[in-house]
Amino acid sequence: MFGPWIVLALAAGCSDADFAAPLAYEEQPGMTRELEGKSHLADKPRIRERARAVMAELYGPNPKEIHVPEGAPLSADESGVVGGLLGNFVRTAEGPRKLPHAGGFALYRRHCLHCHGLSGAGNGPTAPFVFPPPRDFRRGLFKFTSTPTGARPTRDDLRRSINDGLEGTSMPAFKALLTEEEVEQVVDYVTFLSLRGETELAMIEEGFLGEDEDPDALEDDIVQDLLSVVFGKWEDAEDRVVDPPTPRTPPSPESVLRGRELFLGRTKEKLECAGCHGPKGRGDGQSFVPPDVFNRVVFRGDPSKMDERVALLDEPTRELWKQKLDEWGNPLRPANLTVPVYKGGRRPIDLYWRIAKGITGAQMPAHYPGIDHDQIWDLVNFVLALPYQPDLLDGPGVAAEPEAVAEAEAARR
The missing domain is CATH 1.10.760.10 (Cytochrome c-like domain)
Known part of the structure; x- marks a missing residue:
């Protein structure tokens, strides 16, 4: 339907007993808010179910069965299989083939899931207790890149964040814990989660604009066009690095x-x-709330009740606070x-x-x-x-x- 893909089985050494519920991707809010009528803007059950079916076909129905869409901008393993770094089994026409590594999914579950969550939504079990909050990968937006604002990161950008961590945050450095090959696997899996999230957002937007009675809504050609746009942003990243044309001025x-x-x-x-x-x-x-107010709201009290503490601020400070949120809705803290x-x-x-x-x-x-x-x-x-x-x-x-x-x-x- 959408061309061949690779299907990756659950990595060995990561038992489902580690989880209280079956592994499942978390849908982004727009899937229900925009396509189920909960925003009172739309109620499109056919388009919604079509979007869910396409997502399962393109990227797999759950994290245990990973599909890699044809053309996905992921690296190839040692045998040339694109997406083969995500898991330790690749299903081919000849049957399952074992690969000599645990895979990015297994490594992500071991090292990253507790903060970034199973779907890469930044909502793992430890997420409420760290600040800044873990990144939500699903929009494809990353703060610290060598590419222009809003552009996708390069592999080297992601590799650097994994190896070196983010100083002053709860993101640790993994260079001493992971081999170079394992870092590449994690880079691929983070990219996979971003591609999946961006595709889901693109289909939600396309579905919101369409008519539920339209038989051509989210048809194959439209989905392929959406994929091309999502993949293209990642494919272009290497060519968009902002290299300084002049060497550094001596620090005189x-x-x-x-x-x-x-x-x-x-x-x-x-x-x-x-x-x-x-x-x-x-x-x-002066354009930001005072540090003492910031610290009182963010760090004192139940992390899940921060909104209640914001509501208690005086009106000018509360309005200033709302104006100083990042793209993920988190309060900013200038360095x-x-x-x-x-x-x-x-x-x-x-x-x-x-x-x-x-x-x-x-x-x-x-x-x-x-x-x-x-x-x-x-x-x-x-x-x-x-x-x-x-x-x-x-x-x-x-x-x-x-x-x-x-x-x-x-x-x-």
Whole structure:
């Protein structure tokens, strides 16, 4: 119907006894809200069941039976089978064939499911107790990438997050726990969950616009077009990496001072960094709720009752709070730049990406081409110097690069 696919059996060593209920993908809210009439906008039972049937055929009816759609942008295993890294058995025309690895699904269940959930929805059993919340993979949006805001990550972006973790969050580094081959398997499985989620969202949107009586709603050709769009976003990622055209400006006192002036909005570009990160860089800008209010709402009390604590805020603060949510509905917390903790990585190129192209899903905007590449490097140098020179935002001068920073820079090179 939609072309051949690979079917992967449940990985060995992961018993269903680990779960109290049968393994099942969690549907995204739109499947019922938009297509079942719960929003009072639509009631399309035929389209809804068609969407569910297509999802089961394309990606498998449950995580125990994984289908890989033809053309999916996943890597091939050692025998050339695309999607073979997801499990340790591949069903072929000749019958099941065992592969020499546990598979991305098994590794994901062992290391990732407790936070990110079985479907990649970011709602695993430990998710309510960590902040920032685990990522929901199903929209294909990832914050810390080398690609433009809103674009899909490269494999190297996902690989880096798995290997190095996200500093300042509950996402640990797995480089010491997983082999290179296992990391590739996890990258493939995370990508698989994203492809599946994006396809489901695309069909919900298409179904919402269609008529339930239309016999051609979500027909094969339409589904193939939706798949092409979803797959294309991932296939194009490698070509969209934002590589700086100029090498990093040496972190001299002069460069740091220029970065400070940009940060404070004193140049003709009138950047508004201090509006979020605060005039002292402590993450307490006027456009965000005060840190003490944030901490009281997010970290004090039952995690499931955070909305009730938000409702108790005074009206101006409550409205400001609602305006400062990320794409997943979570409250934002601007980085305290006086502390050398950088979620997306501490290499100069990591900070370059954050400044030049912004952060997907957050309210950190892209600053290129508003400022040029040399200015971006000046800002990078300022941000890296600030934790070791807190008086940078107190007075007009700046000392030579501290020895600790110089040593760290030498190590990165």
